[in-house]
Amino acid sequence: MDYMVRAVAADESIRAFAATTKETAEYARQAHRMTPVCTAALGRLLTGTVMMGSMMKEDKGVLTIQVKGDGPIGALTATADSKGHVKGYVNHPGIELPLKDNGHLDVAGAVGAGTLTVIRDLGLREPYVGTIQMPSGEIAEDLTYYFAESEQVPSSVGLGVLVDTDLSVRQSGGFIIQVMPQADGQVINQLETALRSMPSVTSMLSDGLTPEMILGQVLGEFDVKIEEKMPVSFSCDCSKDRVRHVLSTLQMSDLESLAADNKPIDIACNFCGKSYRFDAGELREIVERRKG
Structure with a gap:
């Protein structure tokens, strides 16, 4: 150990x-x-x-x-x-x-x-x-x-x-x-x-x-x-919620483009390499929340 x-x-x-x-x-x-x-x-x-x-x-x-x-x-x-x-x-x-x-x-x-x-x-x-x-x-x-x-x-x-x-x-x-x-x-x-x-x-x-x-x-x-x-x-404290927060800080045009592709995306944590998948529905939800 x-x-x-x-x-x-x-x-x-x-x-x-x-x-x-x-x-x-x-x-x-x-x-x-x-x-x-x-x-x-x-x-x-x-x-x-x-x-x-x-x-x-x-x-x-x-x-x-x-x-x-x-x-x-x-x-x-x-x-x-x-x-x-x-x-x-x-x-x-x-x-x-x-x-x-x-x-x-x-x-x-x-x-x-x-x-x-x-x-x-x-x-x-x-x-x-x-x-x-x-x-x-x-x-x-x-x-x-x-x-x-x-x-x-x-x-x-x-x-x-x-x-x-x-x-x-x-x-x-x-x-x-x-x-x-x-x-x-x-x-x-x-x-x-x-x-x-x-x-x-x-x-x-x-x-x-x-x-x-x-x-x-x-x-x-x-x-x-x-x-x-x-x-x-x-020990890495990454999570899907943390990655979702990072996604939500992207420029609105980039977020809308990702959602419009209607394809899932995979984002890996720099520190531990763990990958998180966001489907098209989740991406659209992030966009809607940004719009308020």
């Missing part, structure tokens, strides 16, 4: 998150019929987003991360709440690229150069929006840079997705380690040393490490306290 943990260490001068998201990434792969490089890119973003979503204290808060690069994959979007639910999609899920010289998937090449935007909707009048120019397109490095630039929180983000030979997700997960303002120089130096010697996320997961063990790997010199453990899942 996918889950994440939230912890503190070094007298709460360090806060940390770690997650295993294999089932979540595999659900996304199947829902969007993604190629390996797209699976790796979206899997990383889903993992980072769900951990960042858990940082919100508001029960009804929603966090969205949009990655808009000039690579062939197009834009990526992921949305999470504070309870471990996450969803996401890529614009071009069928893109394939050659492997890098080291045999790894070329996520940076697929994403390209561009912007990463974090939108926190906490139920207030205006959401918080922070945007950076991505330094790498590797997602983890970009989120590390985002925390430093937009939130002034020194952080280390590690994300990884390992795709098997049958194209399914073999491993997926990640961590976020953050240094709080009260951390002293010795703690920071010890943490930096530990992070430099850490194996990759996918190698740790392949070796059987749990999220708790991953945090222990990097924070072993500190007194680590697990504060919370919560399940993680790909």
Whole structure:
């Protein structure tokens, strides 16, 4: 089962998150019929987003991360709440690229150069929006840079997705380690040393490490306290009523044209791929309601 943990260490001068998201990434792969490089890119973003979503204290808060690069994959979007639910999609899920010289998937090449935007909707009048120019397109490095630039929180983000030979997700997960303002120089130096010697996320997961063990790997010199453990899942709240509402916002001429064709239409949810059918009668009903 996918889950994440939230912890503190070094007298709460360090806060940390770690997650295993294999089932979540595999659900996304199947829902969007993604190629390996797209699976790796979206899997990383889903993992980072769900951990960042858990940082919100508001029960009804929603966090969205949009990655808009000039690579062939197009834009990526992921949305999470504070309870471990996450969803996401890529614009071009069928893109394939050659492997890098080291045999790894070329996520940076697929994403390209561009912007990463974090939108926190906490139920207030205006959401918080922070945007950076991505330094790498590797997602983890970009989120590390985002925390430093937009939130002034020194952080280390590690994300990884390992795709098997049958194209399914073999491993997926990640961590976020953050240094709080009260951390002293010795703690920071010890943490930096530990992070430099850490194996990759996918190698740790392949070796059987749990999220708790991953945090222990990097924070072993500190007194680590697990504060919370919560399940993680790909969860979409789409419904036919929501899609009907979107249809009703189309221009009247477009709605009338759809109804006049006297044919059913199918509309798929961007996030989960589920399709909703509207027959001619339902389309005419939407038109009539718009007319009042």
